[in-house]
Amino acid sequence: MRRITRITTVGIASAALALSATACGKSSTDSGSSSSTDSKTTKAAIAYDIGGRGDQSFNDAAYAGLKKAEDELGVKGAEAEPSEGEGDADKVQRLTALARAGNNPVIGVGFAYAPAIEKVAKAYPKTTFGLIDDTSKTGPNIANLVFNEEQGSYLAGVAAAKASKTGTVGFIGGVEVPLIKKFEAGFAQGVKDTNPKAKVLVQYLTQPPNFDGFSKPDLGKAAAEGQLDKGADVIYAAAGLAGSGSIEAAATAGKWAIGVDSDQYNQAGLASYKAKILTSVTKDVSDSVFNLIKSVKDGKPQTGEIRYGLATDGVGLSDSNPEYKKMTDLIAAVDKAKKDIVDGKITVKTAP
CATH class of the missing domain: 3.40.50.2300 (Response regulator)
Structure with missing residues (x-):
C-alpha cells in the first residue's frame, strides 16, 4: 500500500529524510540533497490541500495525475499530506523538504500554497513549482495551473x-x-x-x-x-x-x-x-499535474499561467x-x- 508522508513542523532535514524513506511506499537511498541516486529518473511530488488524499474530489484528481506519470513516464512520485490547523510556515517546510529531496516538479495542490511556493521557489530556482488554482504568485520557475x-x-x-x-x-x-x-x-x-x-x-x-x-x-x-x-x-x-x-x-x-x-x-x-x-x-487537475511533470521530464518545463477551460475540455460536465x-x-x-x-x-x- 502506498504510504503518504505527513510533514508537520519537524525540522526540514528530518522531514526530507522521512520523505526519501517513504515516498510512494518505496524504499530509497536519497540523502535529502537535490541530487538523485538515479539522475535519469524524474522525481515529482505533490503536496495535498486540506482534506488530503481520499477526498474523492480535488486531491484525488491531483493524485491521479501523479499516478499516471508514474505509470506512463516512469516517474518516481512522492506525496505529502497537510496537517490540521497548519500555517504558511508548515507549508514552507513541506515544500522545502520535497525540493531538497530532489523532486522536480513540486506541486502545491490549492491556492493555500501560494505564499509558501513564492518563498520556496526563490530558494530553489532550478526546481519547477506547480501552483494549482492561483495566479497571485508568479516567478520564472512557477507554473500557475488554473481553470475556468x-x-x-x-x-x-x-x-x-x-x-x-x-x-x-x-x-x-x-x-x-x-x-x-x-x-x-x-x-x-x-x-x-x-x-x-x-x-x-x-x-x-x-x-x-x-x-x-x-x-x-x-x-x-x-x-x-x-x-x-x-x-x-x-x-x-x-x-x-x-x-x-x-x-x-x-x-x-x-x-x-x-x-x-x-x-x-x-x-x-x-x-x-x-x-x-x-x-x-x-x-482536469489530473492532466494539469501530468502535463507539468512531463514538461519537466522533457526538459521544457511549463511556467507562467497554464489555463484549462471549456474550449479545451479543461473543465466540463460528466455524463457517467x-x-x-x-x-x-x-x-x-x-x-x-x-x-x-x-x-x-x-x-x-x-x-x-
Whole structure:
C-alpha cells in the first residue's frame, strides 16, 4: 500500500529524510540533497490541500495525475499530506523538504500554497513549482495551473434547472473565498439563464481563516439537509471532502446531487450514493499535474499561467450516470450552452 508522508513542523532535514524513506511506499537511498541516486529518473511530488488524499474530489484528481506519470513516464512520485490547523510556515517546510529531496516538479495542490511556493521557489530556482488554482504568485520557475471553474459550473446550473421539479436548487460552497465564488457565480447564472423563475439557495460552510468547510463532511451534510427542507431537489457542492456529506444527504433524500472536481459518480468512496449523483463539474487537475511533470521530464518545463477551460475540455460536465444519459432535453440544453460559451455568445461571470 502506498504510504503518504505527513510533514508537520519537524525540522526540514528530518522531514526530507522521512520523505526519501517513504515516498510512494518505496524504499530509497536519497540523502535529502537535490541530487538523485538515479539522475535519469524524474522525481515529482505533490503536496495535498486540506482534506488530503481520499477526498474523492480535488486531491484525488491531483493524485491521479501523479499516478499516471508514474505509470506512463516512469516517474518516481512522492506525496505529502497537510496537517490540521497548519500555517504558511508548515507549508514552507513541506515544500522545502520535497525540493531538497530532489523532486522536480513540486506541486502545491490549492491556492493555500501560494505564499509558501513564492518563498520556496526563490530558494530553489532550478526546481519547477506547480501552483494549482492561483495566479497571485508568479516567478520564472512557477507554473500557475488554473481553470475556468465558472464555465463548468454554468453547465451544472443548466443541468440543475432542467432536472429540478420544484424549481429550487442549492449551491454549497466550502469556504467563502474568491475561487469558490466563481463556482457559485457560474452555477447561478446557468440556472437563471435556463429557468428565470428558479430559486438558487446559497450557503457557505465556513469563512476564512476557518477552512473546515473543505474537510468536514458533517458540515456539508447539515447544509444540504437544510436546503432540502427548503425545497431544493438538486444540490451542487464545491466543498472538497465536505461535499461528500452533501451528496450523502441529497442521495438519502432521493434528490439529485452534483459533484465537483472529479467525476464523483465513479469515486469508490461514494458508491452508495452514485445513483443520485446526476453529474459532476470536472476540472482536469489530473492532466494539469501530468502535463507539468512531463514538461519537466522533457526538459521544457511549463511556467507562467497554464489555463484549462471549456474550449479545451479543461473543465466540463460528466455524463457517467445512465439516468443522466436518458435526459435528452437536459443534454441538448447543456450541449447548446457549451457551444455558446466556446463561441463567445455567453460570457460567464466569475463573481456573483
